[in-house]
Amino acid sequence: MEKPLLTYIGERLGMGILNFSSVGGGSINQVYYLQTKSEKLLLKLNNKEDFPGMFKAEAEGLDIIRRTNSISVPEIILQDEFGNDSFLVMEWIDNKRPGTKASILLGEKLAQMHRNTTVNFGAVADNYMGSLKQSNQSHTTWAEFYIEERLKPIVQIAIDKHLINNDNMKEFDQLYKNIPRLFDEEKSSLIHGDLWSGNYLIGIDDRPYLIDPAITFGHREFDIAMTTLFGGFSNEFYEAYQYHFPLNEDWQQRIDLWNLYPLLVHLNLFGLGYLGQVKDCLKQYI
Template sequence: MSQQSQEQYQFIAQILSKHAGESAHIDDFQFFYGGNFNLAVRLRIKNTEYFIKWTQGDYQGLFEAEAKNLETIHATGAIQVPRVLGVGQLEEKEYLMMEGIESADKQTNYWQDFGEKLAHLHQNTTAHGHGLAYTNFIGAAPQENSWTLDGVTFFIENRLKKQVGRALYDRKITPEVAEKFETLYERLPSLLPHEAPALIHGDLWSGNAMVNDQGLITLVDPCCYYGFREAELAFTTMFGGFDTKFYDAYHANFPIEKGFHERIPLYNLYPLMVHVNLFGEGYLPAVNKILATF
């Protein structure tokens, strides 16, 4: 074992000792990148599987926010997420320890069950309006969630303007593109439905939808807030989309307004601009196409 591997092993052992009281031999140990901005390990001790991920000193508060996100969704009882076992700092690194999610073959009703459970999650609302009590992260991008009574205003101010402003500052978009967004902001109140806020996962694509040991859904890596549930459904269409049975089950349990398919590109401007800021200008053609349409 290399010195780096020994140091990582000792780092993980300290976390286990603190939060699980485990001092036994680690039976299985798989190290890998946990997303784009942190490291992670999946390990097994006796019959228990754990999942630990940690930052490399950047993005302070990322895992503290994720732990809150997981606990917020878990408290609804609507859909399964990993149980948080511990969150903190060690050796100037922030870490998050969770139960491991063991996988099995999908049940035949996996997609229908998933759609129903997401609809039930979205039926959780709040009187505070659109937002959340704390800032969290989508990927490594801070996500501002200050409460706003009007959902369209929240989407413009706390979602689009934050990302457009950052992209303009970093010269990833031109002033002309930013001006097109300004024109769009004026039109959005007449284009988006003014729905009550719904508790949403916030980063719902196929990579964050896991099949658990029962062959059903477990969601991971949430960046939740109370917002437009249509924004969540629009996000699921990115990177391949979900099975049609998922959408049919969702709509049967919590119907949405007509014309949703025409609104999908508007909602997806937010994750696309997040990708522009995190990963580069390769996502700009899709952004420009949407702006040209609307």
């Protein structure tokens, strides 16, 4: 990190930065631990031309979650630009591995967050899923939103990259026709949108925090399905969630339907290694 940027951040914070160090976990952004005289902070940094508006959207997403008074998120301290850099400074969370108490709290607090609703699906500013932009235009049904704002745009990227062929495209066209009858519509829920195990933290007091949101008002099964994609969520988490906000009895039949979207994101970002999983999910619903 260049000294002029560090000096600027210190000036904006109104306090000197005593030291800093790079921390892991940033596949898109550079991530740093900052130590000031009075507090520990986390800095995320990227090129503003590569990911325009990413940190603004992240800060807004965290603020929307915070205002639900349900699950905790890190406090946003500063979001700004300097030269070619865009950056986000937030509260540093000392964290630990989740135990039983923390897993139960995570399920309970996520259920509380999901009870926040609005009239339409989408209905928040556009944001990012990983390094890919995603649109959150409002639709009256989740089926319409999922097809038009999630699947169609991400499938088009895969077509443009020659990652899927015409036969795959015909299968997606059939899927779009089938989706409305594959599930029961319910009121929209505020969902995290990228809920894998790397996007929650457990504080040393067992308090769960959500980070790196890709929020929208969507179907809450989408969040729960994604928790199963890469693991990292315990049985206690699912039991607590079900106790506080039970899912439809057949929700597990749609896990692969909702996970099509994050798998397509991974296909576009990381290549053909994910194509087999995409095809396996797709064929179940056509």
